[in-house]
Amino acid sequence: MQTMKLTLKIWRQSGPNDKGRLETYPVEANEHMSFLEMLDVLNESLINDRKTPVAFEHDCREGICGTCNMVINGQPHGPMGGTTTCQLHMRHFKDGDTIVIEPFRARAFPVIRDLVVDREAFDRIIQAGGYVSVNAGQAQDANAIPIEKETASRAFDAAACIGCGACVAACPNASAMLFVSAKISHLALLPQGKVEAKKRVQAMVNQMDLEGFGMCSNVTACEAECPKGISVENIARMNREYLSSTLGSEVQG
Amino acid sequence: MMLDGKIPAGPLTEKWTQYKSTMPIVAPNNKRNIEVIVVGTGLAGAAAAASLGELGYAVKCFTFHDSPRRAHSIAAQGGINAAKNYRNDGDSTWRLFYDTIKGGDYRAREANVYRLAEVSASIIDQAVAQGVPFAREYGGLLENRSFGGVQVSRTFYARGQTGQQLLIGAYQSLSRQIALGSVEMHNRHEMLDVVLVDGKARGIIARNLVTGKLERFGAHAVVLATGGYGNVFYLSTNAMNCNVTAAWRAVRRGAYMANPCFTQIHPTCIPQYGEYQSKLTLMSESLRNDGRVWVPKKKEDAQAIREGRKKATDIAETDRDYFLERRYPAFGNLVPRDVASRAAKVACDEGLGIVPTGLGVFLDFASAIERYGKSKANSMGLHNPERPKIIELGEEVVKEKYGNLFEMYEKITGEDPYKMPMKIYPAVHYTMGGLWVDYNLETNVPGLFAAGECNFSDHGANRLGASALMQGLADGYFVLPYTIGTYLANDIRTPKFDTNREEFAATEKEVRERLDSLLGVQGTQSVESFHRRLGKIMWDYCGMSRTAEGLTKARTMIRELREAFYKDVFVPGSANEFNPELEKAHRVADFLEMGELMILDALNRNESCGGHFREEFQTPEGEADRDDDNYAYVAAWEYKGWGEDPTLHKEPLIFNDVHPSKRSYK
Numbered sequence: 001m002q003t004m005k006l007t008l009k010i011w012r013q014s015g016p017n018d019k020g021r022l023e024t025y026p027v028e029a030n031e032h033m034s035f036l037e038m039l040d041v042l043n044e045s046l047i048n049d050r051k052t053p054v055a056f057e058h059d060c061r062e063g064i065c066g067t068c069n070m071v072i073n074g075q076p077h078g079p080m081g082g083t084t085t086c087q088l089h090m091r092h093f094k095d096g097d098t099i100v101i102e103p104f105r106a107r108a109f110p111v112i113r114d115l116v117v118d119r120e121a122f123d124r125i126i127q128a129g130g131y132v133s134v135n136a137g138q139a140q141d142a143n144a145i146p147i148e149k150e151t152a153s154r155a156f157d158a159a160a161c162i163g164c165g166a167c168v169a170a171c172p173n174a175s176a177m178l179f180v181s182a183k184i185s186h187l188a189l190l191p192q193g194k195v196e197a198k199k200r201v202q203a204m205v206n207q208m209d210l211e212g213f214g215m216c217s218n219v220t221a222c223e224a225e226c227p228k229g230i231s232v233e234n235i236a237r238m239n240r241e242y243l244s245s246t247l248g249s250e251v252q253g
Numbered sequence: 254m255m256l257d258g259k260i261p262a263g264p265l266t267e268k269w270t271q272y273k274s275t276m277p278i279v280a281p282n283n284k285r286n287i288e289v290i291v292v293g294t295g296l297a298g299a300a301a302a303a304s305l306g307e308l309g310y311a312v313k314c315f316t317f318h319d320s321p322r323r324a325h326s327i328a329a330q331g332g333i334n335a336a337k338n339y340r341n342d343g344d345s346t347w348r349l350f351y352d353t354i355k356g357g358d359y360r361a362r363e364a365n366v367y368r369l370a371e372v373s374a375s376i377i378d379q380a381v382a383q384g385v386p387f388a389r390e391y392g393g394l395l396e397n398r399s400f401g402g403v404q405v406s407r408t409f410y411a412r413g414q415t416g417q418q419l420l421i422g423a424y425q426s427l428s429r430q431i432a433l434g435s436v437e438m439h440n441r442h443e444m445l446d447v448v449l450v451d452g453k454a455r456g457i458i459a460r461n462l463v464t465g466k467l468e469r470f471g472a473h474a475v476v477l478a479t480g481g482y483g484n485v486f487y488l489s490t491n492a493m494n495c496n497v498t499a500a501w502r503a504v505r506r507g508a509y510m511a512n513p514c515f516t517q518i519h520p521t522c523i524p525q526y527g528e529y530q531s532k533l534t535l536m537s538e539s540l541r542n543d544g545r546v547w548v549p550k551k552k553e554d555a556q557a558i559r560e561g562r563k564k565a566t567d568i569a570e571t572d573r574d575y576f577l578e579r580r581y582p583a584f585g586n587l588v589p590r591d592v593a594s595r596a597a598k599v600a601c602d603e604g605l606g607i608v609p610t611g612l613g614v615f616l617d618f619a620s621a622i623e624r625y626g627k628s629k630a631n632s633m634g635l636h637n638p639e640r641p642k643i644i645e646l647g648e649e650v651v652k653e654k655y656g657n658l659f660e661m662y663e664k665i666t667g668e669d670p671y672k673m674p675m676k677i678y679p680a681v682h683y684t685m686g687g688l689w690v691d692y693n694l695e696t697n698v699p700g701l702f703a704a705g706e707c708n709f710s711d712h713g714a715n716r717l718g719a720s721a722l723m724q725g726l727a728d729g730y731f732v733l734p735y736t737i738g739t740y741l742a743n744d745i746r747t748p749k750f751d752t753n754r755e756e757f758a759a760t761e762k763e764v765r766e767r768l769d770s771l772l773g774v775q776g777t778q779s780v781e782s783f784h785r786r787l788g789k790i791m792w793d794y795c796g797m798s799r800t801a802e803g804l805t806k807a808r809t810m811i812r813e814l815r816e817a818f819y820k821d822v823f824v825p826g827s828a829n830e831f832n833p834e835l836e837k838a839h840r841v842a843d844f845l846e847m848g849e850l851m852i853l854d855a856l857n858r859n860e861s862c863g864g865h866f867r868e869e870f871q872t873p874e875g876e877a878d879r880d881d882d883n884y885a886y887v888a889a890w891e892y893k894g895w896g897e898d899p900t901l902h903k904e905p906l907i908f909n910d911v912h913p914s915k916r917s918y919k
Binding site: 089136153 | 300303304307318319321322323324325327328337339375377378379380381382383384386387388389390391394395411412414416417418421424425426428429431432438440463492493494527529530532534535660661665667730731734781782823825826830831833834
């Protein structure tokens with residue numbers, strides 16, 4: 001098993017009021033480790049030296065919960081396409097590499113500590129309308145409305161979003177358009193979500209603006225960095241939905 | 254004390270309907286004044302919080318995550334069972350009930366399991382109405398597949414992300430209630446104790462994980478939906494933060510822990526590769542629909558593969574042992590998880606393992622790729638296609654079915670499972686044991702409820718695949734919102750609880766002292782190192798195969814480890830700040846107690862059933878030898894104090910409608 005000696009430059013910030021800085025740490029890893037296991041090794045050695053370990057968020061380590069979030073060498077979730085940080089493996093790095101690790105940066109994602117940021121803005125956008133208004137017990141039989149396979153599949157593609165925020169971190173404007181549009185598309189494509197589509201798109205877009213996310217200027221870095229391959233077509237669909245919702249709609253004003 | 258499961262009278266098939274129609278309920282105007290705490294936002298917690306909010310209760314909901322969309326339910330891949338009989342293949346509520354009881358090796362309550370099967374169909378209806386994008390056929394109707402231990406296709410799925418899609422559905426419903434003001438959501442709050450007032454659960458102490466501040470919350474009832482305790486093994490398929498603390502703290506306050514030794518080892522996980530490894534990754538059971546499990550027949554072939562001198566594809570068909578198909582012809586590769594896991598262990602124990610550690614078997618898709626390729630070629634009107642064309646078409650079909658799972662495998666291992674068989678080995682995945690609850694999902698502590706994996710109620714000694722999502726959502730959407738009313742109906746005159754009361758202050762003080770004592774040790778060993786050692790003890794002696802001798806030894810080892818922990822653990826930082834190491838230390842401290850209880854339970858149960866395999870109790874063919882005369886009961890353990898032996902309470906399992914038979918998948 002090949003051991004690699006790496007130099008990590010990691011953003012350390014004790015809290016929201018600390019200015020923060022990059023600090024340098026040497027670490028030994030091997031190609032079988034995941035990126036987060038490499039950070040575990042660093043933290044273990046920091047603890048053994050009675051220093052404060054690096055705070056970072058992670059949970060499932062299977063690429064699905066959306067908890068892990070860090071910018072690795074300038075890219076959210078690191079260099080591999082379609083990969084969350086927890087599924088990034090060290091075999092993609094080599095002996096002697098220097099790796100810069102920073103938090104997801106956006107005005108709407110304030111830093112809590114080190115690499116941990118607050119992404120509750122995403123929750124508030126969903127609360128604004130990212131749902132179908134159906135109480136438990138109200139549903140009709142699941143097969144009552146056939147849905148074209150292709151349509152269901154496109155809805156799924158949008159619903160695959162894990163809410164990690166990489167799209168925001170990748171965007172030079174820190175726009176949340178990809179995240180918001182994925183939810184709007186997922187629900188608007190399905191007959192169950194169609195009923196409230198107009199109201200939903202207006203409420204969610206308004207909340208997105210209130211949270212301080214930037215505007216979309218078609219850079220499409222969001223799509224490139226999205227670990228789940230969410231397409232910018234969703235942004236186009238959201239813009240159409242938004243526009244049509246404001247034209248002659250009873251929900252306007 | 255005699256445990257009363259409070260199972261309603263009447264015929265099995267009518268119990269729930271009759272009970273629902275006659276149980277006490279709370280009028281809408283009173284619900285507004287009644288507060289309910291829900292801890293946990295996985296499928297059970299999010300569904301319960303949303304549904305209770307919809308009913309009009311004043312709900313306070315808690316998660317230690319940064320958002321209620323992240324709980325580990327999200328990682329469930331394969332599917333959710335429901336007795337819809339959309340395939341016209343003979344499925345029914347009864348068959349789902351029977352499969353689940355048998356799958357659990359006759360160690361679950363009939364009435365609970367029947368209710369679960371009964372409400373299963375409504376879950377699919379509810380999920381579709383929420384916009385869950387389940388897999389569909391060309392006709393636009395819902396698709397199904399098969400899972401282990403059953404002979405029908407009743408599993409609904411959303412590619413390999415069924416858990417995520419169902420959790421997002423529940424999260425959306427929860428978000429709607431948060432927006433409406435009926436649910437007050439507390440992210441980044443970890444429950445560290447339950448507060449009892451006059452013997453009833455009336456609140457919790459939670460730590461704000463950002464500020465470190467301990468906060469008090471009062472309510473008329475408390476629902477724990479805090480998942481299982483699989484991480485006691487350190488390496489498991491659970492998320493890193495899954496823990497037993499909420500449930501264990503309830504045990505320390507008097508709630509009974511039931512069947513803690515019933516843990517599920519899932520057969521298809523990516524094998525362990527190194528000492529640094531932090532977790533194991535599951536490969537969905539759905540893969541066993543099409544994947545064939547095998548090892549080489551000859552030890553020298555296995556050794557050659559382990560040493561990299563041969564590849565799987567070098568082994569001739571006649572030199573392969575498809576051991577599940579051979580041992581269990583009726584169910585083949587789709588035997589239940591406990592059976593498949595043990596068979597893999599047996600093969601590896603015989604020296605036939607195919608990874609360098611010796612602990613791994615193949616899961617091979619070559620036959621499926623060829624079969625699907627031929628069928629696709631036929632449907633495209635291609636006659637006598639060349640073999641490469643067949644393989645190409647077959648790979649397309651397999652990609653459509655399992656694409657994201659194959660991708661995940663390749664990301665982790667760096668190997669292409671379309672070309673080479675996957676390498677898999679069993680890993681800890683789920684815990685059937687949990688807090689003891691009655692038919693109302695209420696623990697023996699009045700007002701304290703437990704839902705989802707956190708309770709013990711439905712899966713007996715082994716859970717069938719695609720049934721965890723079913724149970725979590727059944728409890729959350731369709732059971733708890735009703736049954737909690739039976740308790741709350743007596744509380745309509747009880748005013749809201751003032752958290753300045755003595756009981757809240759005293760509990761908070763205990764929590765503070767506990768945290769201070771962990772920080773105060775200032776020893777030399779990390780929390781992680783203790784967790785790792787605990788996990789090894791549990792896996793070696795209380796894992797896939799157990800003996801009285803090993804368990805006895807393990808109990809001593811755990812006690813020594815616990816002693817060392819409180820003498821020499823090092824937790825950096827303070828209690829008044831964001832401090833993940835402190836969170837971990839508290840969780841590991843509780844695992845160190847839970848582990849011992851699991852061992853005691855395994856020692857007590859002198860039989861083999863489901864996931865609990867005691868080597869002393871097996872048939873000549875090596876199958877589990879159950880003892881219904883002496884062990885057809887739920888073992889519910891009462892905590893008696895630090896260092897004291899817990900007291901065992903037995904709830905007899907009475908089977909009126911199914912006859913416990915020898916569980917055979919041959």
